[in-house]
Amino acid sequence: MISFPSPWHVFVYLLLLDPGASALDKYIAAVYEHSVVLAKPTPKPVSSEEALKLMNKNMDVLEEAIKLAAKQGAHIIVTPEDSIYGFRFTRETLYPYLENIPDPQVDWIPCTDPKRFGPAPVQERLSCLARHNSIYLVANMGDKKPCNHTDAKCPSDGHYQYNTNIVMDSNGKLVARYHKFNLFMSEHQFDSPPEPELVTFNTTFGKFGLFTCFDILFHDPAVTLVRKLQVDTILFPTAWMNVLPHLTAVEFHSAWAMGMRVNVLASNTHRPSLSMTGSGIYAPDGSRAYHYDAESEKGHLLVAELDSHPSLSPTHPAPVNWSSYATTIKPVPKDGDFTGLIFFDEYTFSELAKEAGNLTVCQGALCCHLSYKMTEKQENEVYVLGAFDGLHEVEGNYYLQICTLLKCASADQQTCGQPVTTAHTRFDFFSLSGTFSTNYVFPEVLLSGVQLAPGEFQVLSDGQLVTHNGTSKPVLTVTLWGRWYEKDPPHPYILSGVP
Template identity: 75%
Template sequence: MISLSSSWHMFVFILVMGSRAFALDTYIAAVYEHPVILAKNASQLVSSAEALKLMNKNIDILEEAITSAANQGAHIIVTPEDGIYGFGFTRETFFPYLEDIPDPQVNWIPCIDPERFGPSPVQERLSCLARHNSIYVVANIGDKKPCNSSDLKCPKDGRYQYNTNVVFNSDGKLVARYHKSNLFMIEQLLYDSPEEPELVTFETSFGKFGLFTCFDILFHDPAVTLISNLHVDTILFPTAWMNVLPHLTAVEFHSAWAMGMRVNFLAANIHRPSLNMTGSGIYGPDGSRTYHYDLKTLNGRLLVAELDSQPSRSPSYLPSLNWNLYASAMEPFTQDHNFTGFIFFDEYTFSELTKEAGNLTVCQKGLCCHLSYKMTEKHEDEHYVLGAFDGLHVVEGEYYLQVCTLLKCRSTDLQTCGDSVTTAHTHFDSFSLSGTFSTNYVFPEVLLSGVQLAPGEFQVLSDGRLMSQNRTSQPVLTVTLFGRWYEKDPPHPYTHHIIF
């Protein structure tokens, strides 16, 4: 006779072994770059019905992408920040677009029970799209939460408004809700930040997922904590990203962040070339799987690719990196004449690459950047420099940077070094870049002519060197180690002042 205790242990064993049997080693991911339809006059107050009419137009487009992704075997799809209602609102005119989004612990499938928490037509439709296509759907919508005078932080209009990511699983169940912490500039006039950054994760048969939104990526919380403390396998990243060369284009920085943090990263951007918005991708710790960057057309783009469910178990995964190890052990190379210049309002120390091959060191404060390189052929009308920056960035947010960068100047005038450049003609046979970083959060960027990535053309060594694998396939725009020294950020880095 089998005891009740033995039966229970047998049940648990079968349950655990069954879940392992159904766990997937890889999965198919999708992101959609969406040409969002905007309100004709976002500063004008409309009815809830009119707001829903606009949102349904955008969801109609997203539906095509979701269905197509599911037909290609995708397990999950990410759509952009602001992708359902757009932008340009005031706090008042945005209110008709909001829904009450409950805590996922309520165990709710809006597709089956849409009125459980009041009118929720957007959540209902997203839930049904996930359920009917058997796919996880990640979307960005607006959440509203009432408050009153007993809450000393309650806004004057009696409600909190949050920029919110939601995730519906393949049954249509709400499994995640994230309120954006780090609001970008004028977002602070429209949204509220949660009192503390939220750490939102959920688990699936194809890995553990975390999510945050756009500007969050530049700060420690919640972005870094999700990986360092909660050990997620994949980050889901709705964004409305405006590209800033040479270091902060979407595909460049997001792919570098995935490599630096050694995590999968699914980035879905708005497509609006007039605002310099493009750049979506599916990235692994070892580089891009697929990406899209297009400022010439008005078309959206669906990207689909396979990823490791648990990248930390991949043979190519580097379990640890010491970005300071190689550079701190070497003697500085000869420093030629240095000069200063600006990149995105930060004052860099530069040194020009005057020869077709050589070694350079440039230092600023405690950071010394070392470069060894060989050009295929140096074009007389193209100048390259090695730059170093060690300081607090204070425009469009405050965050401390340590950056080593090899980049092409916009013209032969060295005062243009650091300006936006999209094309080049000089190939590099080899390069090796390293720095004496005081932080171990460093993101390796390689950007080629035409704002193209270079998957498989470079490697990051465990001692902190960013090295070419062979001759670059396209001319080089920049090779950069973009470091974030989070400990030197001002207090409460998720609250930012508006700077014009």
């Protein structure tokens, strides 16, 4: 008698033969914008028990979001930077909130073996949340690592403190750990690792990489993860302070996803009093879901579907030659250009004096070209075309090439570049391009009310940012935000020898 294997045995055999057999073409992603419970300011460190009490208050809120995301079928959820203990710490007062986070190669499930690497109640709880809800969980917390005099870079207090992202898989296993490299100017409580860490992990729904907040403005590790390691999705915890007109969270993070042609799961801390809001689930061809709320104090969960491997999708954008179209246009000399500041950088501006036309403005090696047609233009609203080609030197040092169409704060030209949140003028058509010297350009369209415009514009392969059918709301800014990484000064931590 011939016996045939059961369908279950056939499935198991095929799975062992081809691990990719269970791979998913699409997956459900979630991000949670968390209104953080902050510790009371104190000049002295609190006890570890008091620190854990505060962190559990935040994890109680995160737990509800994680459960809700899991019920909606999410495979992975990203929570914000600083979402477990908040911010405004000194190096000393932060210490009770830190845990030793081991290298993920140790093969550890904190939920089932919590004492293996010393006290780790935060990692234990996060691991159990992931395990009990069968979801990948991305969280931001603090890591501590002892050092001594044999290490010339060891801090005087005898340990390193790192701003750290961790990932627990759906079994609660620690699968990734990333130490933030590009620390923001106020993060004196943390150390930067000696080199940028390139952290990735694989799942049945794609290859993931992760970094944190300020890292997104620099080449390493952000660009390297996408260009060299070819991740499908970036996991991005952040505590992002919005800066209009070009650096609001939803605006810039969605533009980065489009410019890099990769998925981005951006989870922002919610603290409107510090201009912190704006989270999203972004694909290379536009936003899948986003949230911007500068009024309430409530957190918010986003859930949306993404392609597991966006580069294989029929909708994946084609490569762009960002200077191709602009270099075919010969700039026409004109009078009337003026200068103004955007985020402390001096731009060259030219006013859109007519309701339709063609305009060019140049600065340095960059010439920006705009063709446009307005409708419903208000008499008291002034729009300008601006160009900036230079080194930004405020909260960090990074080289920019930017072409921007934007609304001025008033009819006075001196207000051009100041923050604006509402507008009434619509554009039936615009085409913005520039003679960029870099291949890293991020296309932004921001509408009245600080709203995105998914599906309402496109980037052509010759470098034009265009709309042919207008936008659903009046325009605040249309921008090509370029980063010329090769002209950045050396990283300050590497330059000074400080870890």
